[in-house]
Amino acid sequence: MDFTSILPEEVTEQILSYLSPTDLASVSETCCKWREITNVNTLWLHHCLVRGWLKFGLGCDLVHEEPLYPKATNVSGTSPVFVLEVPRKTSLTPICKWKNIFIRVKHLNRNWAKGRYTVAPILRGHKEKVTALESNGQIIVSGSDDKSLKIWNIQTCKCLHSIEAHSDTITSIKLKDRLIVTACADGSIRVFDATTGRECLSFLGHAGSVDHITLVNQYIISAGTDKTVRVWSILDRSLKCTMYGHSDDIECLSSTDNLVVSGSWDNTLILWDIHNGTMIRRFDGHKEVVTCCQFDKNKVISGSGDSDVRIWQTRTGICVHVLSGHTGEIYCVVYNESVIASGSSDSTIRVWYHTGEIKSVLRQHLGIVRCLYINSDRLVSGGDQKKIVVWDYKKGELLNVVHRHPTLLHLMCVSDTKLITGSPERPGTITILSYW
Numbered sequence: 001m002d003f004t005s006i007l008p009e010e011v012t013e014q015i016l017s018y019l020s021p022t023d024l025a026s027v028s029e030t031c032c033k034w035r036e037i038t039n040v041n042t043l044w045l046h047h048c049l050v051r052g053w054l055k056f057g058l059g060c061d062l063v064h065e066e067p068l069y070p071k072a073t074n075v076s077g078t079s080p081v082f083v084l085e086v087p088r089k090t091s092l093t094p095i096c097k098w099k100n101i102f103i104r105v106k107h108l109n110r111n112w113a114k115g116r117y118t119v120a121p122i123l124r125g126h127k128e129k130v131t132a133l134e135s136n137g138q139i140i141v142s143g144s145d146d147k148s149l150k151i152w153n154i155q156t157c158k159c160l161h162s163i164e165a166h167s168d169t170i171t172s173i174k175l176k177d178r179l180i181v182t183a184c185a186d187g188s189i190r191v192f193d194a195t196t197g198r199e200c201l202s203f204l205g206h207a208g209s210v211d212h213i214t215l216v217n218q219y220i221i222s223a224g225t226d227k228t229v230r231v232w233s234i235l236d237r238s239l240k241c242t243m244y245g246h247s248d249d250i251e252c253l254s255s256t257d258n259l260v261v262s263g264s265w266d267n268t269l270i271l272w273d274i275h276n277g278t279m280i281r282r283f284d285g286h287k288e289v290v291t292c293c294q295f296d297k298n299k300v301i302s303g304s305g306d307s308d309v310r311i312w313q314t315r316t317g318i319c320v321h322v323l324s325g326h327t328g329e330i331y332c333v334v335y336n337e338s339v340i341a342s343g344s345s346d347s348t349i350r351v352w353y354h355t356g357e358i359k360s361v362l363r364q365h366l367g368i369v370r371c372l373y374i375n376s377d378r379l380v381s382g383g384d385q386k387k388i389v390v391w392d393y394k395k396g397e398l399l400n401v402v403h404r405h406p407t408l409l410h411l412m413c414v415s416d417t418k419l420i421t422g423s424p425e426r427p428g429t430i431t432i433l434s435y436w
Helices: 009-016 021-028 032-038 041-050 097-114
Strands: 130-135 139-144 149-153 158-163 170-176 179-184 188-193 199-204 210-216 219-224 229-233 238-243 250-256 259-264 269-273 278-283 290-295 299-304 309-313 319-323 330-335 339-344 348-353 358-363 369-374 379-383 388-392 397-401 411-414 418-422 429-434
Touching: 009 032, 009 041, 021 032, 021 041, 041 097, 097 388, 097 397, 130 170, 130 179, 130 411, 130 418, 130 429, 139 170, 139 429, 149 179, 170 210, 179 210, 179 219, 188 210, 188 219, 210 250, 210 259, 219 250, 250 290, 259 290, 269 290, 269 299, 290 330, 299 330, 309 339, 330 369, 339 369, 339 379, 348 369, 348 379, 369 411, 379 411
Parallel strands: none
Antiparallel strands: 130 139, 139 149, 149 158, 170 179, 179 188, 188 199, 210 219, 219 229, 229 238, 250 259, 259 269, 269 278, 290 299, 299 309, 309 319, 330 339, 339 348, 348 358, 369 379, 379 388, 388 397, 411 418, 418 429
16 A cells, blocks of 8 residues: 555655665665655754755755866776766656755765776966965965965866965965965965955064965954964954964964964963953963864864874863873864864874873874864865875774876865865975765
8 A cells, every 4th residue: 555645745755754865775676756855955954954964955066066077187997977868758756956955065065985986187386385275166376485476276277366466485374265364474465356366455564474264254264373362354454463372483273253272382372352452361281382273162182292282161261171192292173062183293183082082093194194184074185195094083084095096185175075285395296085
């Protein structure tokens, strides 16, 4: 008996909601009627929701994502390009939005796990090493020791603009809407139009190199060798405030809402309120330079040259956990709701629970682990010897080693579909790997 002929539509949907995606796919192959019953957004939206894939139907439009193929070279043996075979003449309704998204994200994750990617032509143009790198999915912006700023089109792999406005090394780049913000060793901060490449405004005030910038709404927050954190207003084109507190160079900077955390060679972190221009609290505990930090309204995660990762309460400044185990300097930390990951000069990545307990130790790298990226599905690490590794951090297992990455790397930008690296070699190059 076909229960769908008897039960109300909403009851049928409720029953089908208990099926896995694989079971739903099997049911849809039974007959045209059952295919139509299972081809509804409510069923597939649920499966996207529980996997954290809502963004692919909201902010990130995977349905219209363009592959680099056939312009790029498929080095991993099989193409990552998604092809959905749909008969031209059919009485069936089109695949519903959220089923379409589910199928595509499943394919994308399989590409990352199996090492199915294409390599774009290497972007060449810088005369010295690439020192700063940023991307928004449409363009890549790179800075170099050669003092030039370059804007690249990701799809065409062509340089759109080469800008010679800086008098020293470009140390950091951030993108916001149509604006490019750069920090420079000459003490300047500059803002450019990403479309035209024209300089819109510049700020001067730091007494040394500006090594770090972050953006909060209309504000640029900068830090550098003069030990200060400064807040600049893009709208007012002026310095809003200068914040003092560190006794040595600032090594890392992170922002959330109207709060900023800086880590320094004075072994401390400081939490700042950028609206009031005041220090909220200091975090003392590390025995050497604070090399990296990331935070939210509840916790601050920091890594240090003392080989420890620390978890602090944002509101109180209390260190609640010291994560010890690395035998070398911590170069990078990332975290999500589930875990914290740290990369070190001891060639390992350690994955920790937020309770401070070790979850797994990941070993594949030779030399320093310089870059980490994490999302709900995978962890990506980049390090010395040209090595990039994709991990299933939930199981603590290796998914794939990107064997054919062509250059050394020390900078890495990762999106859902692409992996972009900057080389420390001379002349500097940029590599794009597309998993879509």
